[in-house]
Amino acid sequence: MCGIVGYIGQRNAIPLVINGLKKLEYRGYDSAGISFVDNDLETFKTKGKVKDLEKILKSHKKSSPNVAIAHTRWATHGIPSDTNSHPHISNSGRLALIHNGIIENYSSLKKLLTNNGFTFKSETDSEVLVNLIEHLQTSLNLKIGKAVQVALSKVVGAYAICVIDKTRPFEMIVAKLGSPLAVGIGSDEFFVGSDASPFVEFTNRSVYLEDNEVAIINILKKSLKLFSINDGTELTPKVQELDYSLEQIEKGGYDYFMLKEIYEQPRAIHDTIRGRLIINEQKIKLSGIDENLEKFKNAERIIIVACGTSWHAGLVAEYIFEDLCRIPTEVEYASEFRYRNPVINKNDLIISISQSGETADTLAAVKMAKQKGAFIFGICNVVGSSIAREVHSGAFTHAGPEIGVASTKAFTTQIALLAIIGLRISQIKKSLNDKIFKNLLNSLNNITTLSKEVLKLDNIILKIAKKYHNAPNFLFLGRGYNFPTALEGALKLKEISYIHAEGYPAAEMKHGPIALVDKNMPVVVVATKKGFYEKVVSNIQEIKSREGKIIAIVTKGDTDVKKLSDDFIEIPECEELLVPILASIPLQLLAYHIALLRGCNVDQPRNLAKSVTVE
Numbered sequence: 257m258c259g260i261v262g263y264i265g266q267r268n269a270i271p272l273v274i275n276g277l278k279k280l281e282y283r284g285y286d287s288a289g290i291s292f293v294d295n296d297l298e299t300f301k302t303k304g305k306v307k308d309l310e311k312i313l314k315s316h317k318k319s320s321p322n323v324a325i326a327h328t329r330w331a332t333h334g335i336p337s338d339t340n341s342h343p344h345i346s347n348s349g350r351l352a353l354i355h356n357g358i359i360e361n362y363s364s365l366k367k368l369l370t371n372n373g374f375t376f377k378s379e380t381d382s383e384v385l386v387n388l389i390e391h392l393q394t395s396l397n398l399k400i401g402k403a404v405q406v407a408l409s410k411v412v413g414a415y416a417i418c419v420i421d422k423t424r425p426f427e428m429i430v431a432k433l434g435s436p437l438a439v440g441i442g443s444d445e446f447f448v449g450s451d452a453s454p455f456v457e458f459t460n461r462s463v464y465l466e467d468n469e470v471a472i473i474n475i476l477k478k479s480l481k482l483f484s485i486n487d488g489t490e491l492t493p494k495v496q497e498l499d500y501s502l503e504q505i506e507k508g509g510y511d512y513f514m515l516k517e518i519y520e521q522p523r524a525i526h527d528t529i530r531g532r533l534i535i536n537e538q539k540i541k542l543s544g545i546d547e548n549l550e551k552f553k554n555a556e557r558i559i560i561v562a563c564g565t566s567w568h569a570g571l572v573a574e575y576i577f578e579d580l581c582r583i584p585t586e587v588e589y590a591s592e593f594r595y596r597n598p599v600i601n602k603n604d605l606i607i608s609i610s611q612s613g614e615t616a617d618t619l620a621a622v623k624m625a626k627q628k629g630a631f632i633f634g635i636c637n638v639v640g641s642s643i644a645r646e647v648h649s650g651a652f653t654h655a656g657p658e659i660g661v662a663s664t665k666a667f668t669t670q671i672a673l674l675a676i677i678g679l680r681i682s683q684i685k686k687s688l689n690d691k692i693f694k695n696l697l698n699s700l701n702n703i704t705t706l707s708k709e710v711l712k713l714d715n716i717i718l719k720i721a722k723k724y725h726n727a728p729n730f731l732f733l734g735r736g737y738n739f740p741t742a743l744e745g746a747l748k749l750k751e752i753s754y755i756h757a758e759g760y761p762a763a764e765m766k767h768g769p770i771a772l773v774d775k776n777m778p779v780v781v782v783a784t785k786k787g788f789y790e791k792v793v794s795n796i797q798e799i800k801s802r803e804g805k806i807i808a809i810v811t812k813g814d815t816d817v818k819k820l821s822d823d824f825i826e827i828p829e830c831e832e833l834l835v836p837i838l839a840s841i842p843l844q845l846l847a848y849h850i851a852l853l854r855g856c857n858v859d860q861p862r863n864l865a866k867s868v869t870v871e
Contacts, residue, residue: 258342258356259283260437261454262325262418264428264475265445269324270313276447276454277306277328282513282659283356283450284330285860287341291352292324297422299352301327301341305860322475323425325418325448327354334379344383346390347374350422351400353386356450357415357435365410385411389419401472401483404429408470408485414616416465418448431470431485436614436642439463439471439480441495446473446480451638452498453657460498464640496640514660514752514858518844519711524655524665525837526704528672533701538694540680544633544649551631551649553684555605558583559598559630561590561621562609565663565747569670570609571740572836576678579833580696582687591617593624600628607633607677611658611666613641622646635673637666651677660859662751664844667744668707668837675700675833699831703838706828710841713825717842720807720823721849724778730757731769731804732843734782735792741782741836745843752858753851762788762795775803780846782839785811786832796820807846809839 259280263269269292277288288309289301300316302308306328327342334340343352359365362381365388370376372395374387385407393403400421408415414434421427430437430448440447440455440462447455452462465471468485471493482491510516532541545552558577560570570587577585583605588598590608594617600606606625610618613636622632622643634643634650637658644650653669679696682688688696724730730749734742743759750757760769762781773779779799783792793816796806800820808821811829818824827838851858 258330259328259450260325260354260356260416260418260448261327261450262354262428262430262448263445264323264426264473265442266322267445268320269322270319272447273324273326273454274306274310274313276449277309277326279453280450281306281328281860282661284328286331286336287329287338288327289341289343290324290326291343291345291420292319292321293420293422293425294319294321297345297349297352297420299343299345301338301343303336303338303341323420323428325352325354325420325428332358340378340380342382344378344380344386346386348390351386351390351393351419353382353389353417353419355382355385355415355417357433358413359385359411359415360413361411362413381413385415385417386419400424400427401429401470402488404431405470405483405485405488408433416450426474426476428473429470430465430473432465433467433485434616434619434642436612437465438640439465439473441480444475444478446475456498461495462498463493463495466645467642512660512859514662514664514848517658517660517664518841518848520656521665521668521841522704522707522711524653524669525672525707527654527656528669529676529700529704530654532676533697535697535701538697540676540683540697542651542676542680544651545677545680545684548631548649549684551605552681554603555583555681556603557601558585558605558607559600559625560585560587560607560609561593561618561625562587563590563615563617565667565744566609566611566615566618566670568740568744568747569667569674570607571743572671572737572833573607573674573678575737576674576833577681580678580682580688581685583681583685588621590615590621594621600625600630602629604630605633606630607635608643608647609635609670610643611637611663611670613638613643615643619643619646635670637669661861662748662847662858667840671834671837672700672703678833696831696833699834703830703834706830706838707841709828710838713827713842714845716825717845718849720825721846721853723823724805724807725753725850725853727776727778728756729772729777730755731772731777731779732757732759733762733765733779733792733795734759735762736787737832737836738782738784738787738839741839741843742780744840745780745782745847748844748847749850752847752861753854753856754862755850762792765795765798770798770802773799773802773804775805778805778807780807780809780843782809782835783817784809784827784835784839785814785829786835793817793820809842
C-alpha cells in the first residue's frame with residue numbers, strides 16, 4: 257500500500273522523486289522519506305506527509321544528486337514514526353532500500369542476522385531485508401544486483417523494492433513479487449514508481465515487472481537488465497506505451513481528487529460503454545467474452561471475488577447475472593475465499609473485480625482458483641496490472657486514474673461494465689427475449705446522459721449535508737439492486753467523514769437495527785420506483801413511526817415517499833439494474849460534503865490507502 261519512487265539519470269533527482277511521491281500519496285501518507293547519493297549516502301525521513309519531508313529538505317544544504325529513492329508509507333510493520341519511516345539503511349550505511357509489501361518470515365531472518373552481529377533501529381520487516389542483502393553482499397562477495405536476487409530467493413511474502421548502493425551510484429536495483437512496480441524508460445534516464453503517475457510527464461515508455469523479477473538499471477551502460485529471482489536467468493523486458501496523460505491525474509481545477517472523480521463519472525461511464533454497444537445492430541462487442549464463447553455458454557455458476565467497493569459492485573452483478581442470464585451467482589470476499597477450500601467445478605466461471613488490479617487478496621484468490629482449474633475473467637481499471645496479467649480473459653473499465661482513496665467512478669463504471677457483460681451472456685445463453693434486451697441496451701446507452709443530470713443536484717445535496725453533518729450515526733437502506741447501493745453509500749460516509757454508518761436490506765430493519773432508530777438517527781433510503789417500491793414505503797413508515805429522520809433517494813416525479821421524507825433527492829427514471837449507478841452518485845456527494853463540513857481530508861482519510869496490496 258506504500259508508494260515508492262526512484263530516479264537515476266542526468267537531472268537533479270530530489271525534486272523529481274518528491275513530486276513523484278506527491279502523486280503516490282493516495283497509496284499511503286503516514287510518513288515519508290528520501291535517500292540519495294551525493295558523495296555519501298544521505299537520508300531524510302519523517303512521520304507525516306510529503307509536505308513535512310519537503311520542509312526538512314529545505315533546511316538541508318543544496319544538493320543535485322543524479323540518483324535518489326523515496327517512499328510514502330502506509331504502516332504495516334511498526335507504528336508511524338520517524339524511525340519506522342523508509343528508506344531503511346543497512347548497518348554499514350552502504351545500502352538504502354524502500355519497500356512496499358510484507359516480509360512474512362522477517363522474524364526468522366532477523367534472528368539469523370542478529371546472530372551475525374546485525375542490530376536494528378526500527379520495528380519494520382523492511383530493515384531486516386536491507387540488512388539481509390548487505391549480509392549476503394559481504395559474506396558471499398556479491399555485487400548488489402546479485403545480492404538482491406539471492407536475498408529475495410530466501411524471502412516469503414510480498415514486495416516491490418528499490419535499492420541503491422553508495423559505492424555504485426550509477427546503479428539502481430528493483431524487484432517485484434505481489435506488489436506493483438513500473439520502470440519508466442526515458443532518454444538516458446530511468447524512473448521507478450509503484451505506478452506510472454510519477455513519470456508519465458517525462459516518458460510514455462514503461463516496463464511493468466512481473467512477479468519474481470529483479471532488474472538492474474545501469475545509467476553508465478544506459479541499460480535495464482531483467483533477471484529471474486528464482487534461478488537468475490536473464491529475461492527480456494517487455495516495453496509498453498502508457499495510455500494516459502499527466503492531465504488525467506491532476507485535479508483540473510477541483511479542490512479535491514474525489515470531487516473531480518465524482519464529476520468525471522459521465523465521461524468515465526461513456527468510455528466504459530464506448531465501442532461495446534452496437535446500438536444500430538442491437539449487439540454487444542466484448543472481445544474478452546467473444547474469444548471464449550464456450551466458457552460463457554457452458555457456465556453453470558458464477559463466483560465473483562472482490563473486496564470493498566468492488567465487492568459491492570459484485571453484489572449488484574449477482575442480481576444482474578441471475579436476472580438476465582439465469583446463472584446462479586455467488587459473491588465472495590476475496591480475503592475469505594482465498595483461505596477456504598472452496599468447491600470449484602469445471603463449468604464455474606470466476607469473475608474478479610478490482611479497480612487497481614493489484615488488490616492482494618483478490619490477486620491471491622485469482623491464483624488459487626486458477627490452480628484449481630477455473631476459468632478466470634478479470635474486471636479492472638489499470639492496464640498492465642497484476643490481475644490483468646494473471647486472468648485468462650477480461651475487460652477494462654477505462655475509467656482513467658482514480659486517485660481519491662474513496663472509490664467513486666470505479667464503482668459506477670464497474671456496474672456499467674457488469675451490465676454489459678450480463679447482457680452479452682444473456683445473448684449467448686438466449687435467456688432474454690429481444691424486446692427486453694433492446695430496452696436494456698438502449699437504457700444502458702443513455703445512462704451517461706442521465707448521470708449528468710444527477711450531478712446537477714449538488715446544491716440540494718449540500719443543503720442536506722449541512723443539516724445532518726453532526727449526526728454520530730447513519731443508517732442506509734435499500735432493497736433488491738439497491739441493497740448494495742445502500743452498503744456502498746454507508747461505506748463512503750464512514751470512509752471519509754468517520755461517522756459510524758451501516759447499510760442494510762430495508763426488510764431487515766425490523767430484525768434488530770430498528771432498535772437504533774430515534775429522532776437523532778438519519779436514515780438514508782434508496783426508494784426509487786423500480787424495485788419493491790411499496791415494500792420500501794412500508795419500511796419508511798416503520799422508521800417514521802419511531803421518529804427517525806428520512807433522507808430519500810426517489811424517482812423524479814415521486815409523491816408518496818416525498819410526503820414521508822424529511823429530505824429527498826430526485827434522480828431520473830431508468831431500468832432497475834442501472835439505478836445503482838444513478839443512486840450512488842448523490843450518496844457520494846452527500847458523503848463528500850459531510851466530510852468537508854466536519855473538517856476531514858476527503859482525499860486522504862485516516863488509516864486508509866488506495867490500493868490494498870498487502871493482507
